Amino acid sequence: xxxxxxxxxxxxxxxxxxxxxxxxxxxxxxxxxxxxxxxxxxxxxxxxxxxxxxxxxxxxxxxxxxxxxxxxxxxxxxxxxxxxxxxxxxxxxxxxxxxxxxxxxxxxxxxxxxxxxxxxxxxxxxxxxxxxxxxxxxxxxxxxxxxxxxxxxxxxxxxxxxxxxxxxxxxxxxxxxxxxxxxxxxxxxxxxxxxxxxxxxxxxxxxxxxxxxxxxxxxxxxxxxxxxxxxxxxxxxxxxxxxxxxxxxxxxxxxxxxx
Amino acid sequence: xxxxxxxxxxxxxxxxxxxxxxxxxxxxxxxxxxxxxxxxxxxxxxxxxxxxxxxxxxxxxxxxxxxxxxxxxxxxxxxxxxxxxxxxxxxxxxxxxxxxxxxxxxxxxxxxxxxxxxxxxxxxxxxxxxxxxxxxxxxxxxxxxxxxxxxxxxxxxxxxxxxxxxxxxxxxxxxxxxxxxxxxxxxxxxxxxxxxxxxxxxxxxxxxxxxxxxxxxxxxxxxxxxxxxxxxxxxxxxxxxxxxxxxxxxxxxxxxxxxxxxxxxxxxxxxxxxxxxxxxxxxxxxxxxxxxxxxxxxxxxxxxxxxxxxxxxxxxxxxxxxxxxxxxxxxxxxxxxxxxxxxxxxxxxxxxx
Numbered sequence: 113x114x115x116x117x118x119x120x121x122x123x124x125x126x127x128x129x130x131x132x133x134x135x136x137x138x139x140x141x142x143x144x145x146x147x148x149x150x151x152x153x154x155x156x157x158x159x160x161x162x163x164x165x166x167x168x169x170x171x172x173x174x175x176x177x178x179x180x181x182x183x184x185x186x187x188x189x190x191x192x193x194x195x196x197x198x199x200x201x202x203x204x205x206x207x208x209x210x211x212x213x214x215x216x217x218x219x220x221x222x223x224x225x226x227x228x229x230x231x232x233x234x235x236x237x238x239x240x241x242x243x244x245x246x247x248x249x250x251x252x253x254x255x256x257x258x259x260x261x262x263x264x265x266x267x268x269x270x271x272x273x274x275x276x277x278x279x280x281x282x283x284x285x286x287x288x289x290x291x292x293x294x295x296x297x298x299x300x301x302x303x304x305x306x307x308x309x310x311x312x313x314x315x316x317x318x319x320x321x322x323x324x325x326x327x328x329x330x331x332x333x334x335x336x337x338x339x340x341x342x343x344x345x346x347x348x349x350x351x352x353x354x355x356x357x358x359x360x361x362x363x364x365x366x367x368x369x370x371x
Numbered sequence: 372x373x374x375x376x377x378x379x380x381x382x383x384x385x386x387x388x389x390x391x392x393x394x395x396x397x398x399x400x401x402x403x404x405x406x407x408x409x410x411x412x413x414x415x416x417x418x419x420x421x422x423x424x425x426x427x428x429x430x431x432x433x434x435x436x437x438x439x440x441x442x443x444x445x446x447x448x449x450x451x452x453x454x455x456x457x458x459x460x461x462x463x464x465x466x467x468x469x470x471x472x473x474x475x476x477x478x479x480x481x482x483x484x485x486x487x488x489x490x491x492x493x494x495x496x497x498x499x500x501x502x503x504x505x506x507x508x509x510x511x512x513x514x515x516x517x518x519x520x521x522x523x524x525x526x527x528x529x530x531x532x533x534x535x536x537x538x539x540x541x542x543x544x545x546x547x548x549x550x551x552x553x554x555x556x557x558x559x560x561x562x563x564x565x566x567x568x569x570x571x572x573x574x575x576x577x578x579x580x581x582x583x584x585x586x587x588x589x590x591x592x593x594x595x596x597x598x599x600x601x602x603x604x605x606x607x608x609x610x611x612x613x614x615x616x617x618x619x620x621x622x623x624x625x626x627x628x629x630x631x632x633x634x635x636x637x638x639x640x641x642x643x644x645x646x647x648x649x650x651x652x653x654x655x656x657x658x659x660x661x662x663x664x665x666x667x668x669x670x671x672x673x674x675x676x677x678x679x680x681x682x683x684x685x686x687x688x689x690x691x692x693x694x695x696x697x698x699x700x701x702x703x704x705x706x707x708x709x710x711x712x713x714x715x716x717x718x719x720x721x722x723x724x
Contacts, residue, residue, distance in 0.1 A: 163619055188621025195615045199473075202611050203666035207387055209612070212667075216609035217621045229387055233380045245383035246390070264616070 114175050115140040116272060116304045121170035123154075123161035124328075130157040132328040133170070139321060141271075141302040144295060146315035148308075149325035150349050155308045156196065158325065159274045162306075163193040174272055174304075185218050193274040194265035198257050200250055206260045207232055207245040213264040235267040236260075239293050254281035262290065266297060273297065275307045279314065287311075291318040316340055316363035324348050336363055346371065394670040397663055401677035405455065408684035412451040415688050417696045418442060445582075453581035454687035454701070455680040456589045457649060460642040462656025462679020463593070464635040466672055467600060469657055470607050471631045472537045478653030479639030481541070482526060483548035484519045485650070488643040489574055490551040490558070491518030496570045497562040511573065512585075512644045519640035522547055527632055536614065537628075576649035576702020578687060585645045592641045596634045597676065603627060604668040611666055649702045652679050655709040658717075682709045 117138040124130040131154040139145050147155045161168035162179060164187055172179040179187055204212065210232040214220060220228075236242045241259045244252065249260060258281050265273060275294070279287045295318055298305045309315045315322055316336035324332040324339055326348040332339045340363060345353040350371045356364040414425040420442060428435045428443045435443060465478045472481075479485070491514035494500040501510035502517060526547060530540045559567060606627050609617040614624050639653070656679030657671075664674045683705065690704040 160615075165615055165618060184618065184623055185621050188619065191619070193615070193619035195613070195619075198616075199611075199613050203661055204608070204611070205387075205390070205665075207383060208608075208665075208667050212605060212608045212612070213616075213620050215605040216617065218623075219621060229384055230380070233383050236383075237380060242379040242383065246386045264612070265619070268620075 115143070116145075116306070117171075117173045118162075119171045119173070121158065121161060121168060121172060123157055123166045123168035125166065130154045130166075130328050131161060131168075131325075134158060134325070134328075134330050136323055136330070136333060139304050139306075141304060142299050143320045144298050144305045144307065144318060145321045145323060146307055146309045146319035147323050147325065148310070148312060148315055149331070153325040153348070154328040155325055156276050157328075159193065159276055159306065159308060162272075162274060163187070163191055165193075188217060189219055190270060191272045191274060192265045192268055192270035194261050194276060194278060196276045196280070198249075198261045202249045204249050205246050206236065206241065206249055206252070206263075209249050209260060210235060210263050210267050214267050217268055219268075232263075232267055235263045238297075239263045239266070240289055255283060255286050258282060259286070259290065262293075269301055269303075271301065271303045273303055273305045275305065277308050277310065279309065279311065287314060294318070312340055312365045313363065316365075340365065394664050394667075394674075398670060398673055398677065401663075401674060401681065405677055405680045405684065408681055408688070409451055409455055412454060412684050412687050413443070413447050416442075416447055416691050417698065449581045449583055449586050450578045451684070451687065452586045453578045453589070453646065454683045456586065456593055457578070457642045457646050458652055458656065458679035458681065458683025459593050459676045460589060460638040460679075461649060461652040462660075462675045462682075463597065463600060463672065464638040464642075465653030465679075466657035466660065466675035467607070467631045468635050468653070470610055470668070471628045471635075472541055473610070473613070474537070474541065475658070476654065477541070478650070479635060479643075480648070480650055480653060481548075482544035483522055483546075483551055484636065484639050485643050485648040486548050486551035486555065487522035488515040488519035488640065489648065490554045491515045492573050492647075493555050493558040493562075493570050496573060497558050497566045515647075516640050516644035518551075519643050520636050522551070523632055523636035523640070527629060540632075572700070573647050574702075575700035576647040576705075577700040578646055578690075579698060579700075580645065589641050589645060592637055593676075596638055597672075599630070599634060600672050601669070603631070604672060607631070607668040607672075608666065647700075647702060649683075649705055651706045651709050652683055655713050656682060658713065662717075682712070 115138050118134060118136040121134045122129050122132055149155055157166055160166040162172050168180055174190055211228055214228055214232055233242065233245060236245055239259050239262055241256060244256060252260060258278060262278050279290055282290060291314060294305055294307065297303060319336065322336050322339035323330060324344055331348045332344040340355060342353055342355060345351055352368045352371060354366040354368060356366060358364055414422040420439060425443060428439060432440060461479060468477045468479060469475055492511050495511040495514040501514050505513045526540060526543050529543045533539050606622045609620050609622050617624050657675045659678040660671055660674035664670045686701050686705045686708040689708050690699045690701045693699055
């Protein structure tokens, strides 16, 4: 089987499970899944469990292999993860930061180095920040840093890309730009992209499938139309909401009141 | 659009090449400055031996009188070489430690390493307790090394039993620091006036005990450890982005941290064992290097090695020149020499360019 399939995944710190037996149907190559839900629903923990940063039980099958059983190096070959925050005060240029992601990878040992800088730059150009290559990372704006972090995650061209709120610090134009990049990355590389989002309209517009988490469990899953309904929003977020469509047929979420 | 991207890429590649070349040049300049400092260090000292005579005495030892030969070859050269090596060892250890603990204020002293060394030395000097079989001339050095090295390994073992992250390491390190300080105070309290004086002098940090054997041992440690440091340069740079991100690049962070701490403890414990506590170099060396060259560890680690050697060499020269006829213990001088440079660089960084 190609793609990503999660079965009975539980994860947490110590004895307290944060993600509780989550199962998600298979996601095929080239698909983007949005992970949404209220704060503390376990979205980030689910993601960190897939990368192996949080102890987990269950199975995360990717292209027929259970990622949870793999050693770090093997797992890193298949998955790249972008955490929510990029630490500040790093004395590197954007290009060096992305180059580091490429060269620090154990898979990279023994490969020719002459093409590395070119590959790193190509990734920067792809995310629209080629002009920032020589800029120091600690002098970037919040949005630019997020784009640099995204380039860092994508530079190794992993077949599974996990992004934790990649658009949270971005203005409207950059949000669209990043989502378009992520979409085309999935399609061109034949990769699976899982992305934590807070903006439901953004999720509905760009994702093939949406998983709604609530208290560590799956509250809804399916296409945007199936997953984002007044019922799900009431149950997961505790809000009264209306779902409309605009002239272009895009889903609009109108929150009327908190319950 | 496509051609604009190409032009953008080419320009950025050229800029990157220029950056790399500039860093290599900075490293070369630092190396030359170290060499110059080393030569000045050899030619300076409380004796009438001139610059020309000192330098020609190194190249042609036969022209020297017996007393001059002893002066150059048994006193000044080992001391100058020790200054370079101690600077290198402490600064490299500081640079690696600041990265693995993600803390720019960390130095080998932060983890209680020098307190542990002091405690070991105090046991030997005051109570005569040492490792059986070690010659009495080496008992203080051996004790200091054993305690300094052992304290970091104990720290590692403790950290492994808990979360094993950098904050745990720092907290345990602070705990050890206070424990060893209390131990030192207790031994001092029990010490005779003579032993106390001897111990206080040991603790000040001095190059005057340097000889060819100590130079050879510390030199071997630096030469052996540095290639291993360099080998992990990319992973160490990745660690600057935090554990999670480094892990997701495929870096085995625990292993990286374990071996880095092993190198750090060997470098710093050997330096402290031979020369006593020399603070500040482990913080200021890496900071100067970082400001000059950035944090790409392929350049940052060698730069730290060289800035440490440079500051230490200047301190060694100053320790002989500040008061005519007296060599002030170098541990006292390092701060006085390093601080102005450090302040200057910090202030320059603060002004908009």
